Amino acid sequence: MVSAEVENVSPLRPELTRPAGAKSLSTKFSVFTTILVFWVIVVVGGYDISLNPGKVIAGKILILLLIVFLSAGAIARFTIRILVRPLAVLQRAIQEARAGRLTQVDISRTGDEIEYLAESFNQMSSALAVSQAQVKEHQELLEERIRLRTEELEEALQKAMQASQAKSEFLANMSHELRTPMSGVIGMLDLVMESPLNRDQLEQLKAAQGCAHSLLGLLNDLLDLSKIEAGRMVLEEIPFEMRALVADCTKTYQARAKSKGISMSWSVDQAVPRVLIGDPLRVRQILANLVSNAVKFTERGSVRVEVRLDDGCPEAQASVTLRLSVADTGPGIAPERHDSIFEQFTQADGSISRRFGGTGLGLAISKRLVEMHGGEINLQSAEGLGSAFSVLLPFPVASDPAGSLAEQAEADFSAQNSRGAILVVEDNLINQKVVTSLLRKKGYETHIANNGQEALDMLHSGNYQLVLMDVQMPVLDGLEASQRIRAEERYAGLPIIAMTAHAMNGDRERCLKAGMNEYLAKPVDHKHLIAVVEQFLKQKSSPRAAAPPAHGTAADQGLNGANPALREQMLKLFVQLAPDRIKRLHQAAAEGNLTQLREDVQKIQAAARSISAANVVEWTNSIEESARRVDLESIRTSLSHLDEAVRALSQPTTHQRLDA
Numbered sequence: 001m002v003s004a005e006v007e008n009v010s011p012l013r014p015e016l017t018r019p020a021g022a023k024s025l026s027t028k029f030s031v032f033t034t035i036l037v038f039w040v041i042v043v044v045g046g047y048d049i050s051l052n053p054g055k056v057i058a059g060k061i062l063i064l065l066l067i068v069f070l071s072a073g074a075i076a077r078f079t080i081r082i083l084v085r086p087l088a089v090l091q092r093a094i095q096e097a098r099a100g101r102l103t104q105v106d107i108s109r110t111g112d113e114i115e116y117l118a119e120s121f122n123q124m125s126s127a128l129a130v131s132q133a134q135v136k137e138h139q140e141l142l143e144e145r146i147r148l149r150t151e152e153l154e155e156a157l158q159k160a161m162q163a164s165q166a167k168s169e170f171l172a173n174m175s176h177e178l179r180t181p182m183s184g185v186i187g188m189l190d191l192v193m194e195s196p197l198n199r200d201q202l203e204q205l206k207a208a209q210g211c212a213h214s215l216l217g218l219l220n221d222l223l224d225l226s227k228i229e230a231g232r233m234v235l236e237e238i239p240f241e242m243r244a245l246v247a248d249c250t251k252t253y254q255a256r257a258k259s260k261g262i263s264m265s266w267s268v269d270q271a272v273p274r275v276l277i278g279d280p281l282r283v284r285q286i287l288a289n290l291v292s293n294a295v296k297f298t299e300r301g302s303v304r305v306e307v308r309l310d311d312g313c314p315e316a317q318a319s320v321t322l323r324l325s326v327a328d329t330g331p332g333i334a335p336e337r338h339d340s341i342f343e344q345f346t347q348a349d350g351s352i353s354r355r356f357g358g359t360g361l362g363l364a365i366s367k368r369l370v371e372m373h374g375g376e377i378n379l380q381s382a383e384g385l386g387s388a389f390s391v392l393l394p395f396p397v398a399s400d401p402a403g404s405l406a407e408q409a410e411a412d413f414s415a416q417n418s419r420g421a422i423l424v425v426e427d428n429l430i431n432q433k434v435v436t437s438l439l440r441k442k443g444y445e446t447h448i449a450n451n452g453q454e455a456l457d458m459l460h461s462g463n464y465q466l467v468l469m470d471v472q473m474p475v476l477d478g479l480e481a482s483q484r485i486r487a488e489e490r491y492a493g494l495p496i497i498a499m500t501a502h503a504m505n506g507d508r509e510r511c512l513k514a515g516m517n518e519y520l521a522k523p524v525d526h527k528h529l530i531a532v533v534e535q536f537l538k539q540k541s542s543p544r545a546a547a548p549p550a551h552g553t554a555a556d557q558g559l560n561g562a563n564p565a566l567r568e569q570m571l572k573l574f575v576q577l578a579p580d581r582i583k584r585l586h587q588a589a590a591e592g593n594l595t596q597l598r599e600d601v602q603k604i605q606a607a608a609r610s611i612s613a614a615n616v617v618e619w620t621n622s623i624e625e626s627a628r629r630v631d632l633e634s635i636r637t638s639l640s641h642l643d644e645a646v647r648a649l650s651q652p653t654t655h656q657r658l659d660a
C-alpha cells in the first residue's frame with residue numbers, strides 16, 4: 001500500500017484547500033466500496049442459500065453485512081488518507097505554481113511513488129525559483145544597461161544639437177557679415193546705373209551688377225538651405241495673385257530665352273482662383289528655379305509654364321491644390337538621375353556644370369520648399385526627350401471682394417503718401433543712402449535716425465507714418481527701440497518693419513515678438529521693400545493693421561536653432577527616460593537624499609533645455625532651488641508639477657510651451 005503523507009503546503013490560498021480532483025477521487029472510492037459490499041453480500045448470501053436451501057439465515061447475513069461495511073469503510077478511509085489527500089495537496093501546489101507562486105510541499109518519508117512525486121515537484125519548484133531569480137536579475141541588469149545607453153544617446157544627441165546650434169550661429173553671423181556689404185554693393189550699383197553714364201560705363205556696371213546678383217544668389221541659396229536644415233525657414237501666409245506671380249517670374253527669363261532663340265510661353269487656367277493665401281516669395285523661388293533651369297539647359301525649342309487645378313473645380317472650396325508644370329525641349333535627364341538631382345550639390349552630369357555653371361542647390365531647395373508646403377515635386381524626363389517638372393502645392397483660397405491686390409495697392413498708394421514721412425532707422429551709411437533714395441524715388445519723404453534712441457526722439461517730435469528699423473545698432477538696438485515704441489499707446493497704429501542682415505537665428509520671431517509688424521532680410525529686394533511699405537501704408541487706417549501679427553513663435557515651431565530631426569529624437573528619448581527619472585526623483589525626495597535628487601534633476605533639466613520644454617525647465621529650477629534651501633515640502637510640491645509637465649510632453653496632442 002502506498003502511504004505518503006504530504007501536508008502543509010504553504011503559503012496556500014484558502015479557496016484551494018479542497019481541489020476538484022480530490023473530491024472526485026474520494027467519490028470514486030465510495031462508489032467502489034459500495035459495489036464491493038453489495039458483491040460480497042450477494043456472493044456470501046447466494047453461497048449460504050445454496051448450502052441450506054429454503055433457509056434464510058438473517059442474523060448471519062446481518063453480521064456479515066456489518067463486518068463487510070466496517071472493513072469497507074476502514075479501507076475507504078485509509079485509501080483517502082494515504083492516497084487521495086497527498087495527491088490533492090500536490091495538485092494544489094501545481095496549481096499555485098501555474099499561477100506563478102512557487103511553493104514546497106512537506107513530504108512524509110514513505111518511500112513510495114507519492115513521496116517520489118512530491119520530491120520531484122519540490123526539486124522542480126526550487127529549480128524554477130532559481131531560474132526565475134536569474135531571469136529577474138538579468139532583466140534588471142538589462143534594464144539598467146538600456147537606461148545607461150539611452151542616457152548616453154541622449155548626451156550624444158545633446159552634443160549634436162549644440163553643434164547644430166553652433167553651425168546655425170556661425171551661418172547667422174556669416175550671413176550678417178556677407179549680406180551687409182552685398183546690400184551696399186547692389187544698392188549703390190542700382191543708384192549709379194540710374195545716373196547719366198556713357199555706354200561703356202553702363203556695360204561695365206551691368207557686368208558688375210550681374211556678378212553681384214549671382215554672388216547674392218549663391219549666398220541666398222546657401223543660407224536658404226541652412227535655414228531649412230536648421231528648421232528656421234518660416235512660410236508666410238499672405239494673399240497673393242498666382243497669375244501675376246507667374247507672369248512676373250517668366251518675364252524675368254524671357255530676355256534670356258529670346259537671346260538663345262527659345263520660345264517661352266505661360267498660362268494659368270481660368271479655374272485657378274485669383275487670390276490665394278501663401279508665401280509668394282517662396283512659390284516664386286520654386287517656379288524661378290525650374291524656369292531658370294529649363295531656359296539654362298535648353299538649346300533649341302521651347303519652355304512652357306502651366307498652372308492649373310489638380311483637384312477639379314474649386315467652386316466654394318476653401319482650398320485648392322495647384323499643379324505648376326515647367327516643360328522644356330532640352331537635353332532631358334536619364335531616369336537613374338531623377339532622384340539624385342534633388343540632392344544638394346548634385347548635377348546630372350559633370351560636363352553640364354562645366355558648360356552651364358550652377359551649384360546643384362536649386363532643385364534641393366525647391367524640393368524642400370515644396371515639402372514644407374505639404375506638396376510634392378515630380379519629374380518626367382528621358383535623355384534627348386526634354387524634361388517636365390511638375391509641382392503640386394495646396395493653397396487656401398482668399399476671398400477678394402475688393403478687387404485685385406495690385407489694383408487696390410495702386411489706388412491707395414497716392415492717398416497714403418501724404419500722411420507723413422517714413423523714418424529709416426539705420427546706422428550704416430551706405431544702407432541709409434540705398435533705402436532713402438529708393439523710397440524718395442517712389443515719392444516718399446524719408447528721415448534718417450542713426451540708432452534706436454534717435455528714432456524715439458524723432459518720433460516724439462515729428463509725424464511719421466511708418467518706421468523701417470534695423471536691428472543691430474549702437475546706443476539702442478532695434479528690438480529694444482520697438483518695444484519702447486509699442487509701450488506708448490499713441491504709437492499703437494504705427495507700422496514698424498524690421499530690416500536686418502541677420503537672416504537666421506530666429507530673428508524674424510524676435511522682431512515680431514518685440515512688436516514689429518514685418519521683417520525684411522537684407523539685402524532687401526527693392527520691389528519687395530516697396531511692396532511691403534505700400535501694403536502697410538494701405539492697411540494703416542485699419543485698427544488691426546499695426547498690431548503685431550499673430551505669429552507662430554520660434555518656440556511653437558520648434559525653432560530653437562537645432563535640426564528638427566535631432567530635436568524629435570531627443571524628445572522621444574526624453575519621454576522614454578522620463579518615468580524612471582521621475583520615480584528616482586520621488587525616491588530621492590522620500591529618502592531625503594538631496595545630492596541624488598540634484599543630480600537627477602540636473603539631468604532632466606539639461607535634456608529639457610535641449611528640447612526647449614519650458615515648463616519642465618521651470619519646475620526643475622524650482623526643485624533645485626528648494627533643494628538648496630533644504631525645503632522638502634516645496635520639493636514635493638514642485639515634483640508634482642514636474643510630473644504634470646513631463647506627462648504633458650508625452651501626450652502629442654497637448655500644446656506644450658516649448659520655448660525655454
Ligand code: ADP
Nearest residue numbers: 293294297341347348358359360361362363387
Ligand atoms: P544647378 O542648376 O545649379 O546645377 P539644380 O539643383 O537646379 O542645380 O539642378 C541640378 C541638376 O539637375 C542640374 O545640374 C542638371 O544636371 C539637372 N537639371 C535640372 N533641370 C534640368 C532641365 N530642365 N533639363 C536638364 N537637366 C536639368
